[in-house]
Amino acid sequence: MCYTFLMNQQPYILFLLSSARVLQLRDGTGVPTGFWAEELVVPWNLLKNSGWTLSIGTLDGSIPIVDPESLDPANLNHDSQKASELAKQITCIPELEHPVSLQSLQAGQLDLMQGVFIPGGNGPLMDLAKSVDVARLLQHCRDHHKVLATLCHGSAALLATAHDHSDPPFSGNPVTCFSAAEEAATALAGRWPYTLEEHLRNAGFLVSVGESWQSHVVDDAQILSGQNPASAAALTEAFIQRLFFQTNKENRQ
Numbered sequence: 001m002c003y004t005f006l007m008n009q010q011p012y013i014l015f016l017l018s019s020a021r022v023l024q025l026r027d028g029t030g031v032p033t034g035f036w037a038e039e040l041v042v043p044w045n046l047l048k049n050s051g052w053t054l055s056i057g058t059l060d061g062s063i064p065i066v067d068p069e070s071l072d073p074a075n076l077n078h079d080s081q082k083a084s085e086l087a088k089q090i091t092c093i094p095e096l097e098h099p100v101s102l103q104s105l106q107a108g109q110l111d112l113m114q115g116v117f118i119p120g121g122n123g124p125l126m127d128l129a130k131s132v133d134v135a136r137l138l139q140h141c142r143d144h145h146k147v148l149a150t151l152c153h154g155s156a157a158l159l160a161t162a163h164d165h166s167d168p169p170f171s172g173n174p175v176t177c178f179s180a181a182e183e184a185a186t187a188l189a190g191r192w193p194y195t196l197e198e199h200l201r202n203a204g205f206l207v208s209v210g211e212s213w214q215s216h217v218v219d220d221a222q223i224l225s226g227q228n229p230a231s232a233a234a235l236t237e238a239f240i241q242r243l244f245f246q247t248n249k250e251n252r253q
Contacts, residue, residue: 011114012053013243015044016102016137016157018123019062025191033126037070037086039119039151042232043239044093047117050240054095059131061101066090067121070229102133110140115243117236120152120178120229125193134160138169142222147246149224149239151232152178156196158223159203171204175225176218179209182228 017040023033048054058064071087073080090096116137118124128134134157141148148170150157155177161168180197183189200207209227210216216227217234224242226235 010053011112011247012055013047014100014113014116015040015054015056016116016118016128016134017056017058017064017099018121018127019058019060019064019099020123020126021065023122023126024193025188026193027191029191031188032068033122034065034067035070035119035123036121036152036229037066037090038076038229039070039121039154039232040066040093041086041089043117043119043149043151043236045089046233046236047240052114052243055100056093056095056098057100057102057105059102059127059133061099061104063097063099064123067123070121102131102137105137110137111144113146114247115147115149115239116141117239118148118150118154118157119232120150120154120156122153124153124156125196128154128157129159131157131160132163135162135169142169145246147224147239147242148222149226149235150175150177151226151235152228153196155200155225158205159199168203168205170223172206173223174206174208174218174220175200175223176208176210176216176227176231177225178228179212181209182212185212 017035020033022030024030069075071083073083076082158170177196180195183192197207208218215231215234217231218225219238224238
């Protein structure tokens with residue numbers, strides 16, 4: 001596909017999305033899931049307007065879908081206009097129809113990758129958190145100083161481990177995620193497959209959470225993370241600043 005060709009020829013930013021369709025709950029039932037609209041649209045537009053080449057990837061190249069809950073006005077402060085605009089903006093991202101396969105990324109493609117941005121939605125709880133390919137990507141980011149950002153439940157990707165079940169690559173680093181308090185205030189309270197904040201702490205991460213539904217960003221030297229959809233813009237601005245800093249540093253060397 002043309003997007004893959006473009007990615008292979010110049011530095012790019014990889015948006016890693018979940019391709020999960022169903023969130024399996026503790027009670028054995030399942031609900032539709034996918035990526036959270038605002039958590040893709042806001043960072044995508046900010047990065048695109050800053051001049052970066054962008055690509056979308058999923059574990060196996062499957063086309064990701066938007067979580068229908070993220071387009072429900074009830075989850076957007078009852079703002080129907082915002083819901084409509086987010087839905088429209090998603091249709092303006094043709095790369096969603098041509099995701100690259102994380103499993104097939106080669107060394108040269110990883111070298112051209114300048115950074116990785118992992119939006120949330122509940123899907124990452126199902127697939128990204130359990131993928132050895134995600135662990136490989138994270139380890140590459142750590143070893144080669146690639147800029148990494150996770151947003152909301154996208155921080156579940158940080159739980160991924162290699163085949164030897166060693167600690168996650170960024171274990172021990174400060175991060176944030178959709179908080180236990182926020183999860184408890186949703187319609188899925190008591191039914192989530194697991195509490196992400198708790199799992200990250202148990203995996204050795206230094207988890208910091210702010211006030212529910214308010215922007216909260218953890219700006220660590222090795223990883224950037226945002227707590228919830230309200231954190232999308234601030235996290236992306238920090239991500240862009242880190243990208244320019246890293247690029248300028250590499251150009252001076």
